[in-house]
Amino acid sequence: MKTEEMITRLAEGLRPVRRMPSPPVMLALWTLLAASVIGLAALVFGTREGLDRPMTRFDMMHSLAALLTALLAGLAAFELALPDRDRRWAWLPLPAIGLWLGTMGVGCVGELVRLGAEGIRFHVSWPCLQFIIGLGLPMAGLMLWLTRHAAWIRPGPVAGFGALSAAAFASIGLTLVHPTFGPLMVLAWHGVAVLAVTGLAALFGPRLAWRVPA
Template identity: 30%
Template sequence: MSTGRSRSAKRMGNKLMETDWVAQRIAHGSGGTSRLRTPSMRTAIWLGLAVPYVALVVAVMTLRADIEARLFDPNYLVQQMAALFSGIAAAFAAFASTVPGFDRRALLLPALPFGAWIGSLGFGCLRDWLVYGPNGLAIQPDWICFPSVVLVGAVPAIAIAFMLRRGAPLTPHLTTALGGLASVGLGDFGLRLFHTQDASAMLLVWQMGTVFLLTALAGWFGAFLLDWQVLTDNVRGRIGVSHRQ
């Protein structure tokens, strides 16, 4: 019995050592693999792919008629910048999380802009309630919100999904949740350039609700998208490492 446990423990130890070695190969590149760029560089590349698509969707949908007036609305600007920087910070954190030995403080980067995003919507709800009373918090159906955010964030989501697979899936659920937040943040930023819904309560329920839902779905999908076994087997094949049992 003790001999069997010893062999099992030895195999597990060898497996962990090999997995760690493969993760280092993925991150640093050798033996047929290319070195990963830094998280900041990968974030810039992602933005280079995503922003033109978002701009194209906004151009096709046409800018909202009151865009000039909105640009002088501090609350609108804060919400837009918070959504944009939430997306950028989440993308950086997602890419950082695929690097072995990454600084875990990077995972906190989206917290500040995301907190500002929610806070600005909460402040808007308070302002509407003080000005309009209970009518200022009325909730109406906004069925265009969810599919519009999905539309604007589709290519950013696909791009970051493929890019995240070029790394070590150390925290697959968290990594894909951050990738989802990055795409949805950029999607919501683009949405509000052509969608005219500005009531804070509606934004909080429909748009922020969509952000939470899509981010949660992305996190749940992490185990499928970033399957450690599949990715490491692929790397083993490229660098000629046999899969020892």
């Protein structure tokens, strides 16, 4: 088919489209959706004991860094999903991710100094993994749907940052529901779960997104 003929066909019976809101508006919508999902999870699973007590310095820093990661990774995903946006948006969430890992790293060192290597018992936290992956994957799916138009633009990075945002929100949700075991366990299992959600979405997200009409 000739290109000119294709143009005629595309223009024939053209339907109006709803213009996409700007990335900050999409981020606000996404944050609202994520907060609703976390709130629902807290209602279903119940909040952990001692939630009314003031947070420790570590928990506060960890939650703040996770929130910052969730928001900035979300914004990067919405920006990168648009054709004309600079690819340097991908750098935006990196300081927050660094801060998130940094707070956990500092907490780990503190715990090692306090308890010594023998004092640390390594165990698999299944509830932690299940919660972040169980909540993070459907939320990542929701994010993929919100950024489905990126399938034709930058599917991999958008799916990756979108899922990172979802997993970071799920990690915040976990701190409301599940008692923490100390920085080392938090680092290990939050990290593994967030990595799993982000990796799965980056790998399979683009393939799924291709199947969804923009």
